[in-house]
Amino acid sequence: MSEYDLLADVYDLEYDHDYDVPFWRALASRERGPVVEWGAGTGRIAVPLAEQGFEVAAVEVSERMVERGQGKSPAVRWVAEDMRDVKLEQRFGLAVCAFNSFLCLTTPDGALAFLRNTREHLRPGGLLGVEVSAFWPEELAGEPGGPGLCHDLTRGLPEGRLERFSVSRYDAASQVMEMRLFYELYNGDGVMRRRRSHGLRIRVTSRDELGLMLQLAGFEVEAVHGGFGGEPFVAGCDHLIVLARRPAG
Numbered sequence: 332m333s334e335y336d337l338l339a340d341v342y343d344l345e346y347d348h349d350y351d352v353p354f355w356r357a358l359a360s361r362e363r364g365p366v367v368e369w370g371a372g373t374g375r376i377a378v379p380l381a382e383q384g385f386e387v388a389a390v391e392v393s394e395r396m397v398e399r400g401q402g403k404s405p406a407v408r409w410v411a412e413d414m415r416d417v418k419l420e421q422r423f424g425l426a427v428c429a430f431n432s433f434l435c436l437t438t439p440d441g442a443l444a445f446l447r448n449t450r451e452h453l454r455p456g457g458l459l460g461v462e463v464s465a466f467w468p469e470e471l472a473g474e475p476g477g478p479g480l481c482h483d484l485t486r487g488l489p490e491g492r493l494e495r496f497s498v499s500r501y502d503a504a505s506q507v508m509e510m511r512l513f514y515e516l517y518n519g520d521g522v523m524r525r526r527r528s529h530g531l532r533i534r535v536t537s538r539d540e541l542g543l544m545l546q547l548a549g550f551e552v553e554a555v556h557g558g559f560g561g562e563p564f565v566a567g568c569d570h571l572i573v574l575a576r577r578p579a580g
């Protein structure tokens with residue numbers, strides 16, 4: 332069972348933003364050929380791209396997430412496999428790995444296997460876009476007395492609300508952040524009805540580590556942005572977006 336199987340029922344409630352979709356849509360329009368999204372979740376990006384007429388394949392390791400995505404759009408080619416080694420028997424003009432799916436690969440070997448597999452799925456001259464959260468030392472350092480409980484979000488429901496809290500611990504040696512997420516479901520009278528917790532792990536990366544991995548996997552880094560408006564990547568940015576091309580030759 333994958334980590335996200337247990338989060339599939341709350342994923343769309345937690346992550347309902349779409350400010351990044353126009354960025355990927357513009358790239359899909361600019362690059363030729365079909366699009367593959369790696370670690371596509373429930374199709375937050377893949378589904379609007381398919382709705383706009385792009386041919387889209389969505390690879391997602393969690394079967395529960397894929398089931399939700401299939402319910403939203405049969406126009407997407409859904410593949411419930413691991414992006415490190417799946418073979419799609421199709422070549423793409425654009426590959427998208429967005430919203431921290433790349434950070435779910437918690438070892439450098441896994442990340443490199445994924446990048447090499449992506450290269451094999453791009454036509455010569457095809458583009459890969461990777462977008463991850465940018466983490467800065469002060470955020471990763473943690474509290475002096477040990478990790479504290481954060482309140483992450485409140486989401487209104489037809490009858491009640493969902494609250495999410497989390498505790499994170501970052502290991503600077505492995506660059507792995509262990510998170511424990513706590514979900515509390517309240518009814519309309521404010522009475523807690525259900526409570527559960529899940530563990531998640533991500534491996535934080537940096538601009539230059541990602542750039543070197545891309546080079547090792549046979550890509551040429553074409554652009555680095557710090558936001559979806561094409562802002563430069565500078566200290567304090569929320570996002571790290573790297574565009575890298577499989578050489579045409």
Ligand SMILES: C[S@@+](CC[C@H](N)C(=O)[O-])C[C@H]1O[C@@H](n2cnc3c(N)ncnc32)[C@H](O)[C@@H]1O
Pocket residue numbers: 333335346369370371372373374375376390391392393396412413414415428429430431432435436
């Ligand atoms: C934070 S979510 C992002 C989902 C989607 N890209 C979005 O923008 O909403 C990360 C997703 O990557 C998936 N994932 C993690 N490791 C994977 C792997 N090895 N192969 C395919 N999908 C993977 C997870 O199951 C999860 O659905």
